[in-house]
Amino acid sequence: MALAGRRLKRLAIFAVLCVVVVVMLFPFAYMILTSFRSYDQFLAGSGFSLDSWQGLSDTLPVVQQLINSAIVTISAVALILFTSTTAGFAFAKLRFPVAPLLFVGILAGMMIPVQSIIIPEFVNIANVGLINQYPGPILVYAALGIPFGTYLMTTYFRGVPTELMEASLMDGASYRQIFTGVMLPLAIPAIVTVAVLQFIQIWGDLLIGLLFLNQPDVRTITVGLATLQSSRIVPVPMIMAGSILSALPAVIVYLFFQRQLIAGLTMGMGK
């Protein structure tokens, strides 16, 4: 009797969790199904066609915008990794003047909402002529990612035994050699976590891309998609095809690095 009750309870839990899966995965199913319909089929509610996928490339420079997204995202992530590993190593392992002050200052950057700095940022970037140039948004994204990246890398490097560094110093290695030869290889798990979190965040960002890349041929796919949607004249199935295309890279990254993403989230920040 008790066993039967237990089974029933677990079955009920299973059923509830299934319902939640439907709610969470429904948008994905809807996007995929709708994208494989022509507009007429969408209105009729049945059928299969590749029209929308073909139409998408005529309406939106999707290939160019995917390339733009890749350039901007990968460069910004690379810049974040470079700055946060070097700074993290210094804050964790080296003694130098004003280090505590700089560290606290950089970490306080995590508390600045992007909307609170966006106006002067835009004007400054415009004044140096970087609107509609890749380096503009790349630099802004990189700066926004530095506080969290530096925090995570510093925490990680603190866990690496200082003896490792001292032994190399005795052998006459320079700090640069220690950093690239000893520290970086040890920090790969943290580096992957920062890279994955920042990739997903920057790939999906709208505001920075919208302001700093306002010409269709330099826009990122996320911005292209948002402007397509807000024009309200583009057929729904085509927008869904665009949505899938824009979501796919981040979803692939997610599927490969789920564990690191969760690790990064529970380290304090994330999306």
Added chain:
Amino acid sequence: VRDAAAFDHAVAEAEHARPPRSTGRLRRSERRAGMLFVVPAVVLYATLLALPILQTFYYSLTRWNGIDATFIGLGNYERLFTDPTFWRVVANNVVLLAAIPLAILIPLAVAFLLNEHVYGWRFFRSSYFLPTAISWVVIGIVAVRFFAQRGILNSLLSTLGIPLQTDMLASEWTAMLAVAITFIWSVFGTNTIIFITGMATLDRDVYEAARVDGAGGFATFRYITIPLLMRFIQFAFILTLITGFTALFSLIFVMTRGGPGFGTTTLEFYVYQTAFAQGQFGYAAAVGVVLFVIVFGISIIQLRLFRDRSD
């Protein structure tokens, strides 16, 4: 969860200089290396984060069109606090605030069920977390299709035989409700993962003891799981709060553009509108300062909470 408490901890550690360990020459080279290694991060941080936040404060005291700024003291703030639109915008933020209990309780309950590790729970966990990987823009696009007059919600209602048709995005408060529901849906995965991580740290024996004492599922949840998870609940709460105040720009842009009227304009969206649609950069900077003060305040409270607990 190493959360922002770690910030506190890290700061405390950074303040304790380690004992001297090497000769003067080595010490000098360490200092030089340290300073060189932080230069890239500090330069980017100073020019692209620290400088603009200071500029925002300064420009909030000016009338500014992006080129010429005239100093007007607290004029923008006086105008802001007497502007009915501003208070309408704040009210929208309050609606989002009111959605937070649901954005915490639903994931908490689901995490509790997930923690029973029934058949397929790993698949469930991955599915719940998957939306975290897609952008707010894509979420917003599907949400528009869901709430639209000829959308999914209405066809669902008629399929179920419910004689009710909605058009939530067409009027102010229902549009805000639609945004809030989408917000709850979007943070579900993140919060569930936080709670599952928390539950994994709990001691199985406590549950055994509760079961032996005859506590039922709900009593266990209410009197054991929730109190033991308080740290994680606080963390999820703060994270959701900050998300609600600072991360919904794209969602609102795609779903409603802040409308109808100012029906779904939140503080962060108001900054964008007043600056880039109306060209009132100084006034928008004042809104930006208000937003900064709120978010900074929340973060400070968070640090306090975690400090109290770690001592």
